[in-house]
Amino acid sequence: MEQVLLVVDVQPCFDPPQWQVDDIKQLAPTMHSIATVERHNEDVTPFWRQLGWKPSSDDEPLVVTDRVFVKHGYAPPVELIRYLKDAGVQRVLVCGIQADTCCLAAGFLLFDAGLHPTMLKWLTVGSSLDRSAELGARLWRHHFGQNSVIDRVDDLGR
Structure with missing residues (x-):
């Protein structure tokens, strides 16, 4: 398997737009796909103590x-990297919630593991700083190369 779709934190507590959920639901069955789901555990990540906010402790992915x-936290667990490496994955197509935080954290972890993170911009929303994901896409291109962002579904096969 050369590539896989990684859906980051598309879950109820982050209130993703319905168009995003619907479009990812269409793409996910067309290839091997995996998801992360953020759950609260204050002993692992101090969301409540430091930010006064916490994700749900029982959310499930919407896709x-x-x-x-x-x-628990911004980055995916190391088990995800092990899984991808064992499967022989080279490129990881990333979409989901918060292009400039959680998706970017996934990108760094994937990159550091020797994989090729590629953001699917049309399926990704940014944080409250930039819901358009433009900031996230600029950061991806800066850190992972100009070809690390796919802007439109029509460009997916390239």
Whole structure:
């Protein structure tokens, strides 16, 4: 398997736009897909103590994928990297919630593991600083190369 779709934190507590959920639901069954779901555990990540906010402790992804990885914090768990490496994945197509935080954290972890993170911009929303994901796309291109962002579904096969 050369590539996989990674759906980052598309779950109820982050209130993703319905168009995003619907469009990812269409793409996910066309390839091997995995998801992360953020769950609260204050002993692992101090969301409440430092930010006065916390994700749900029992959310489930809103998109059905082949595998789900629970995470506590911004970055995916190391088990996800092990899974991708064992499967022989080279490129990871990333979409989801918060292009400039959680998706970017996934990108760094993937890059550091020797994989090729590629943002699917049309399926990704940014944080409250920039819901358009433009900031996230600029950061991806800066850190992972000009070809690390796919802007439109029509460019996916390239």
